[in-house]
Amino acid sequence: MKRPPAPTPQLQKQVTKLFSIIRDEARVSSYTAVPALLLLGRLAHPSFWVEGDMNYGFYSFSLSDYQANGNSETVKSALIWAEELMSLLRPNTREHVASTVDSLHLPALPQAEFESLFDFTLDQLSRYNRDSGEFTIPADLAELIASIYEPQPGMHVYNLQAGTAALLPFLNPAVEYIGQEQNAEIRRLAALRLVAYQRSSVDLLAEIHLDQWPQLPPADLILTTLPVFGKSGHSSRFRPDLPYKMPDNAAFVYTVLRQLPPHGRAVIPVAAGFLFQQGPAYRQLRQELVTSGALEAIIEFPAGLLAPYTGVRLALLLLNKARPAGQPVLLLDAESYTQRKGRQVTLQPDALLAALTQPHGADGAHFATEADFRRHDYDLTVRRYQLPAEPTPHQVRFEQVVKPLPLRSEQPTEGRLLRIRDLKSDKLSFTLTGDELPVEQFSGRRLVALKQDALLVAIQGGRPKPTWYTHQPGEEVFLSPTSILPLQLRQPDEVVLEYLIAELNSEFVQEQFRNLSIGSAMPAIRKSDLWQLIINLPGLAEQRNLVRITSEQADKTQQLASDAAQTERALKAESYAQLAALKHALGRPQLNLTSNVDLLEAAIQYAAASNTVLAPHSPLFPTESTTVQDTLAAIKRDLEFMFQTLSRNEAELVLADYPLQALDILDFLREEVAHIRTSLPPFTITLHEKFVPVFDFPSHKQAQRIDSVTVQANKHLLQLLLSHVIENARQHGFHNLEKERNKIDITVEEVFLEEGLSEFALSLTIANNGHPFPLNFDVAQLTRKGAKAGPTGNTGIGGYEVKQIVNYFGGELEIINQPDAEYPVAYELELPVLDVQYKKVKP
Numbered sequence: 001m002k003r004p005p006a007p008t009p010q011l012q013k014q015v016t017k018l019f020s021i022i023r024d025e026a027r028v029s030s031y032t033a034v035p036a037l038l039l040l041g042r043l044a045h046p047s048f049w050v051e052g053d054m055n056y057g058f059y060s061f062s063l064s065d066y067q068a069n070g071n072s073e074t075v076k077s078a079l080i081w082a083e084e085l086m087s088l089l090r091p092n093t094r095e096h097v098a099s100t101v102d103s104l105h106l107p108a109l110p111q112a113e114f115e116s117l118f119d120f121t122l123d124q125l126s127r128y129n130r131d132s133g134e135f136t137i138p139a140d141l142a143e144l145i146a147s148i149y150e151p152q153p154g155m156h157v158y159n160l161q162a163g164t165a166a167l168l169p170f171l172n173p174a175v176e177y178i179g180q181e182q183n184a185e186i187r188r189l190a191a192l193r194l195v196a197y198q199r200s201s202v203d204l205l206a207e208i209h210l211d212q213w214p215q216l217p218p219a220d221l222i223l224t225t226l227p228v229f230g231k232s233g234h235s236s237r238f239r240p241d242l243p244y245k246m247p248d249n250a251a252f253v254y255t256v257l258r259q260l261p262p263h264g265r266a267v268i269p270v271a272a273g274f275l276f277q278q279g280p281a282y283r284q285l286r287q288e289l290v291t292s293g294a295l296e297a298i299i300e301f302p303a304g305l306l307a308p309y310t311g312v313r314l315a316l317l318l319l320n321k322a323r324p325a326g327q328p329v330l331l332l333d334a335e336s337y338t339q340r341k342g343r344q345v346t347l348q349p350d351a352l353l354a355a356l357t358q359p360h361g362a363d364g365a366h367f368a369t370e371a372d373f374r375r376h377d378y379d380l381t382v383r384r385y386q387l388p389a390e391p392t393p394h395q396v397r398f399e400q401v402v403k404p405l406p407l408r409s410e411q412p413t414e415g416r417l418l419r420i421r422d423l424k425s426d427k428l429s430f431t432l433t434g435d436e437l438p439v440e441q442f443s444g445r446r447l448v449a450l451k452q453d454a455l456l457v458a459i460q461g462g463r464p465k466p467t468w469y470t471h472q473p474g475e476e477v478f479l480s481p482t483s484i485l486p487l488q489l490r491q492p493d494e495v496v497l498e499y500l501i502a503e504l505n506s507e508f509v510q511e512q513f514r515n516l517s518i519g520s521a522m523p524a525i526r527k528s529d530l531w532q533l534i535i536n537l538p539g540l541a542e543q544r545n546l547v548r549i550t551s552e553q554a555d556k557t558q559q560l561a562s563d564a565a566q567t568e569r570a571l572k573a574e575s576y577a578q579l580a581a582l583k584h585a586l587g588r589p590q591l592n593l594t595s596n597v598d599l600l601e602a603a604i605q606y607a608a609a610s611n612t613v614l615a616p617h618s619p620l621f622p623t624e625s626t627t628v629q630d631t632l633a634a635i636k637r638d639l640e641f642m643f644q645t646l647s648r649n650e651a652e653l654v655l656a657d658y659p660l661q662a663l664d665i666l667d668f669l670r671e672e673v674a675h676i677r678t679s680l681p682p683f684t685i686t687l688h689e690k691f692v693p694v695f696d697f698p699s700h701k702q703a704q705r706i707d708s709v710t711v712q713a714n715k716h717l718l719q720l721l722l723s724h725v726i727e728n729a730r731q732h733g734f735h736n737l738e739k740e741r742n743k744i745d746i747t748v749e750e751v752f753l754e755e756g757l758s759e760f761a762l763s764l765t766i767a768n769n770g771h772p773f774p775l776n777f778d779v780a781q782l783t784r785k786g787a788k789a790g791p792t793g794n795t796g797i798g799g800y801e802v803k804q805i806v807n808y809f810g811g812e813l814e815i816i817n818q819p820d821a822e823y824p825v826a827y828e829l830e831l832p833v834l835d836v837q838y839k840k841v842k843p
Contacts, residue, residue, distance in 0.1 A: 005116065006116060006120065007113060007116050007117040007120050011104060011113075011117050011120075012120060012821065013821040014100055014103055014104050015034070015038070015104075015117065015120060015121050015124065016124065016820060016821035016822060017100055017821065018034050018037065018097065018100055018101070019031055019034060019124060020822055021093060021096050021097055021100065022034065022089075022097075031124075031125055032125060032185060032189060034121055034124075034125075035118060035121045035122055035189060035192050035193075035196075036188075036192055037086075037097065037101055038101070038104075038106065038117070038118060038121055038196075039118075039192050039195060039196060040083075040101070041101040041102065041104060041106040041107075042106040042107060042109075042114060042196070104117075111198070114196065115169065115196055115197055118192075118193065118196040118197075119139065119169060119193075122164055122166075122189065122193065123139070137163060137166050137225060137226065137306065138305065138306070138346065138347070139166075139169075140346055140347035140348075140349050141269075141305065141306075141314075141347060142166040142167050142169070142170060142225065143169075143170050143349045144316075144347060144349045144352055144353070145167060145223055145224075145225065145267050145269070145316070146167045146170035146171055146223065147170060147349065147353055148267050148316075148318060148353070148356065149221055149265045149267065149318075149320075151171060151172060151175045151220070151221050152172070152175070153172060153174035153175060154174070154176075155175055155176070155220040155221060156176045156178075156217060156218070156219050156220050156221075157171070157175050157176060157177050157178070157219060157220065157221045157222075157223060158178045158180075158216065158219035158221070158222050158223070159177060159178065159179045159180065159222075159223050159224070159225060160180050160222060160223070160224045160225075160252075160256070161180065161224050161225050161226040161227070161228060162179035162180055162181055162190065162225050162226075163181070163186060163190070163225045163226050164186060164189040164190045164193055165179055165181075165190040165193045165194060165202070165204075166225050167223060167225055168193055168194065168197055168199060168202070169197070173199060173201060174201070175201065176201060177199075177201060177202045177203075178202070178203045178205065178216070178217075178219075179202060179203070179204050179205065180205050180208055181204060181205070187204055190204055191204055213255055213259055216259075218259075218261050218264075219259070219260075219261075219264060220261075220263070220264060220265075221264065221265050221266070222256055222259070222260065222264065222265075222266040222267075222268075223266070223267050224256070224266070224267065224268045224269055225269070226269065227249070227269040227270050227271050227312075227314060228248050228249045228252040228270070229248065229249055229271055245281065246281040246285070247279075247281060247282075249270060249271065249274055250274070250281045250282055250285050252268075253268055253270065253274070253285060253289075253317065254285055256268055256319070257288070257289065257292075257294060257319065260294075260319065260321045261321065262321050262322065263321060263322050264319075264321050264322075265318075265319060265320045265321065265322070266317075266318075266319040267316055267317070267318055267319075268316065268317040268319065269314055269315070269316055269317075270314075270315055270316075270317060271312050271313065271314065271315075272300060272312070272313035272314060272315050272381070272518075273313075273518070273519070274315070275298070275300070275315055275379065275380040275381045275382075276379045276380070276381045276518045283377065283378055286373075286378040286379075286380055287373075287378045289317070289319075289380075290329065290370055290373045290378060291325070291370060292325060293323050293324060293325030293326060293327060294319045294320065294321055294323065295317065295318070295319060295329050296318045296319065296320040296323055296329065296330065297316075297318040297329060297330035297331070297332060297356065298315055298316070298317060298318070298329065298330070298331050298332070298380055298382055299315060299316040299318070299332045299334050299352070299356075299382075300313070300314075300315040300331075300332070300333055300334060300381070300382040300383070301313065301314045301315065301316075301334045301338065301345070301347075302334070302335050302338060302340075302345055303345070304340065304343050304344055304345035305338070305345045305347070315382075318330075326370070328367040328368060328369050329367065329368050329369075329373075330356070330359050330365065330366075330367055331365070331366045331367070331368055331382040331385050332352075332355060332356065332359070332362075332364055332365050332366075332382065333364035333365075333366075333382050333383055333386070334347070334352060334364065335364060336363035336364045337351045337352045337355065337363075337364070342751065342763070342814075342828065342830075343751045343763070364382075366382075366385050366386055368385045372385060381516075381518065383514070383515035383516075384515055384516055384529075386515060387512055387515055387516070387534075388534055391534045394536060394537060394538050395534050395535065395536055395537065396534070396535060396537045397531060397532055397533065397534060397535075398530060398531055398532070398533040398534075398535055399531035399532070400490070401489065401490060401491075401495055401500065401535065401537065402455060402487040402488065402489060402490060403487065403488060403490050404485065404486070404487060404488075405452070405454050405486040405487055405488050407448040407449075407481065407486065408448065409446045409447065409448050409481075410446070410447065410448070410449065411442075411444055411445070411446055411447075412442050412447060412449070412476070412478055413441065413442055414439060414440065414441050414442060414476075415439065415440075415442065415449075415476035415477065415478050416434050416437035416438065416439055416440070416475070416476060416477045416478065417437065417440055417442070417447070417477075417478055417479070418432075418437060418450070418456070418469075418477055418478065418479040418484065419479075419483075419484075420458045420460060420461050420465065420483055420484060421834065421835060422436070422437060423456060423458055423465035423466075423467040423484070424465060424466075424467045425463070425465055425505075426505075427501055427502040427505040427550070428550070428551070428554050430466065430467055430468055430501045431467070431468050431469075431470055432456070432467050432468065432469050432470070433469075433470050433472060434450075434471070434472055434475040434476075434477040435472070435475075437477065442478075445480070447478040447479060447480055448478065448479060448480075448481050448486075449476065449477065449478050450469060450471060450475075450477045450478070450479065450486060451471060452471050452488075453468070453469060453470055453471050453488075454468075454469045454471075454486040454487060454488060455467075455468060455469075455486070455487040455488065455489065455497075455500075456468075456469050456479075456484055456485070456486055456487070457484070457485050457487060457504070457530070458483065458484055458485075459482075459483065459484070459485050459524055459525050459526075459527065459530060460482075460483045460522055460523070460524045461483075461522070461523060461524075462513070462514060462517050462523035463510065463513065463514075464504050464505075464509070464510070464513055466500075466501050466504040466505065468497060468501065469486070485527065485530070494540065495537070495543070496540065496543040496544055496547055498547045499543040499544075499546055499547050500535075502546070502547070502550060503535050503536060503537075504535070506536075508535075508536065509533060509534075509535055512533050512534065513525060513533065516529040516530075516532075516533075569656075590638075590642070593635060593638045593639070593642075596631050596634050596635050596638070597635065599620060599631060600620070600628070600631050600632075600635075602620075603620040603621060603628065603631075606621060614628060615628070616628050616629040616632075617629060655717070655804060655805065655808045658714040658716055658717050659714065660712050660713065660714055660808075660809070661712070661713070661714060661715070662710050662711075662712060662834055662835075663710065663711055663712075663713045663714075663715060663718070664708050664709065664710055665709050665710070665711045665713070665748070665762060665764070665831070666689065666707075666708055666709055666748065667708065668715065668718060669687055669746060669748060669764075670687065672718075672719065672722060673685055673686075673687045673746065676726070681726075681730070681739075682730065682734065682739050682742060683729070683730065683734060683739060683742035683743065683744055683768075684739065684740060684742065684743050684744070685726075685743075685744045685745075685746070686743070686744070686745050686746065687746045687747075687748070688745065688746065688747040688748070689706075689748055689749075690747060690748070690749040691705055691706040691749060691750055692749075692750065693705050693841055703840070703841050704838035704839065704840055704841065705838065705839060705841045706750065706836055706837075706838055707837050707838055707839040708836070708837040709748075709762055709833055709835075709836055709837075710833070710834040710835040710836070711762060711809065711831045711832065711833060711834060712809060712810060712831075712832070712834055713809045713831070714808075714809075717805045717808070717809075718805075720801075720805070721802050721805050721806070722766070724801070724802055725766050725802065725827050726744060726766075729744060729768035729770050729825070732770070732771065733768050733769075733770020733771050733824075733825060734768070734770045734771075735770060735771055741769075742768075742769065742770065743768065743769045743823075744766065744767070744768045745765075745766075745767045745768075745823060746764070746765070746766050746767075747763075747764070747765040747767070748762065748763065748764050748765075749762075749763050750762060750763065751763045751830055760833060761811075761830045761831060761832055761833060762830065762831045762832075762833055763828065763829070763830050764828070764829040764830075764831065765826055765827070765828045765829075766826065766827045766829075767823035767825065767826035767827075768823060768824075768825055768826075769822055769823050769824070770824065770825065771824065771825075772817060772818050772824035772825060773817050773824075773825065777817070780815075782799040782815055783799045783800050783802065783803040783813070783815065799815070802827070806829055806831075809831055809832075810831070810832050811829055811830050811831040811832065812829070812830045813827065813828070813829055814827075814828045815827055815828075816828055
């Protein structure tokens with residue numbers, strides 16, 4: 001079944017308004033009652049709950065019409081819950097909520113439109129409450145899970161970890177559907193969705209544990225909506241019959257596998273860590289999935305599918321007990337079937353389903369046999385099976401070229417610490433000496449000392465960043481072997497170092513490195529996998545020749561860049577020479593214009609005092625021969641001259657005059673926002689730092705949150721950028737006379753990357769609730785020279801300079817028109833990160 005079209009923009013706007021109304025109430029924290037308010041508007045007139053005169057008998061009658069059956073009590077409690085929320089609101093706010101719900105005309109909406117509006121409301125929960133990611137999953141993912149093994153009428157379907165019954169819109173109403181909800185609040189939301197969809201064939205169970213599953217009726221199909229994460233040992237308490245101690249996620253998959261009858265099938269979302277997590281429980285379970293033949297396919301998704309809820313990578317396990325053992329397993333990399341916008345990834349379910357149906361030749365599709373899995377010790381990560389199996393002639397394994405440097409750990413008190421960010425990413429400039437690192441104090445960390453030349457390779461961060469370290473006598477340089485691996489060449493006479501560095505930086509090796517890396521927030525490669533990297537290694541003569549060619553090409557590129565920079569400097573010098581001439585050319589007409597305006601103003605005042613009519617042909621004053629019309633003509637001539645002159649000349653900001661520096665962006669933003677507030681602006685400004693805590697998996701006993709983020713920028717340019725964006729909002733956006741209703745929200749958060757110059761980038765969003773851009777306005781043109789943002793815009797060079805500044809910092813700029821109903825305009829910047837400092841927080 002396909003989801004109905006999205007609700008109209010007007011309906012979406014009114015629902016968004018409901019969330020905003022509740023957000024303005026300091027005494028109310030739960031947005032999860034908004035769906036219940038919609039259902040109240042569908043079942044009853046708002047006056048019932050505005051006046052506090054609840055008629056629960058009326059609800060019972062309405063619910064019987066909706067065929068809620070066994071879920072009626074759950075639904076009724078959800079509606080009472082919504083009424084309790086209303087009682088916490090101030091009277092005028094209650095009236096505002098009631099009128100907003102009434103304006104939706106919910107009783108008159110066609111059923112399909114109401115279902116679509118209700119689903120949209122549940123999706124909005126994640127926007128207004130970052131902790132509500134457990135409530136919803138993206139609709140495209142729900143559609144995929146429900147459609148892989150499409151249930152037919154008469155089948156018995158069991159939905160584990162059902163969340164808010166997200167699969168309901170995509171399941172045939174004739175299917176018997178049992179949903180397991182995680183807690184009372186989620187169960188209420190699921191029950192409301194059942195009523196909204198008028199479904200009676202669904203049985204909502206309270207929270208049940210794994211040891212209760214055998215008591216449930218056999219299921220033809222088990223669908224899981226939300227992934228179970230690997231908390232250690234909890235499941236053993238519920239399932240004493242498990243063959244060995246398992247984390248929760250492994251026990252969950254194991255129990256599903258055991259509960260499926262011989263013809264049964266299942267779709268299970270798991271965090272991607274399940275595919276490669278080390279430990280006997282995971283390995284034995286993965287081996288059983290393969291050897292039993294039940295594992296039919298694995299779909300692995302890029303990070304960001306569950307964003308903004310979580311940055312965890314996701315995979316789907318497709319189990320089919322009816323499959324004969326020994327058949328190859330389909331491995332599908334879903335990267336080609338997604339679209340990315342910022343940190344959010346959306347799926348293309350139809351294309352993915354087509355690839356599952358006809359996998360041969362489909363993008364990202366591969367088959368792996370039991371022997372393949374055995375060779376990789378039953379690691380199920382999809383991308384590792386896309387790698388070449390064996391080296392060809394003139395290729396070798398990395399372990400044939402290098403070997404680990406013998407090291408011994410110690411606990412130094414001070415020295416120079418080598419970090420991943422200090423390693424090089426340039427195949428031509430790849431050497432490093434200790435004097436490039438500052439001396440610092442250590443606090444009991446176990447480190448290893450570098451006491452000889454070494455090839456350094458990063459094993460965290462998703463890229464090897466090969467660097468040649470040259471040791472200086474007496475130098476105290478240390479590193480952590482868990483993040484950087486020091487190596488030495490096995491046969492230095494058989495390898496040209498410059499060639500090896502270039503080969504490790506090649507796309508051929510980098511792709512292998514990425515495919516073998518595990519983890520999302522901090523990708524890492526196992527040492528055992530590092531040794532298996534395949535590199536091209538021709539003879540010494542060809543290695544030297546390739547190095548020579550690369551060096552010559554680099555020299556040519558550098559010369560071209562130098563010539564281009566010189567040309568650019570000459571053009572800018574000419575531009576400023578033109579600006580000086582422009583100022584001189586405009587000096588006289590500016591004085592003329594000022595003088596004529598002053599004369600005209602004095603003439604108007606004189607005429608008013610003498611009670612005479614000042615007509616176009618009248619003299620300015622009785623003793624003057626110059627008429628009003630003459631003065632206006634002179635003003636027009638000067639204005640036309642200035643306009644024509646300006647249209648032929650414009651100045652530029654010389655970014656090279658502002659050197660880049662390491663800057664703590666969080667401290668900068670905090671200081672700037674505080675400074676803006678003290679200037680008493682005609683708007684309110686808020687800074688949000690929305691960083692996701694980092695847990696030490698799998699125990700979750702320790703957590704850290706970002707405390708400072710260092711970027712490469714210039715403080716003056718950042719101030720110029722920020723003031724320009726805010727001034728644009730003040731001049732062209734805000735329309736309320738009340739300061740409190742004009743809002744600027746600055747949000748800073750991390751953006752996890754699969755590739756790039758660092759583990760993650762910094763996202764900075766500046767949004768305002770003023771007027772949107774003009775209708776049919778192309779936002780992209782705002783950053784072009786000379787463009788105007790409608791009749792109130794200036795030359796547009798400000799937007800152009802904003803983009804130039806962000807590019808100068810090595811970042812990216814996106815100007816978003818109407819990202820949501822409350823904030824119609826937003827500037828979104830992504831900046832690369834130089835360094836991050838964390839502070840401990842409660843998990």
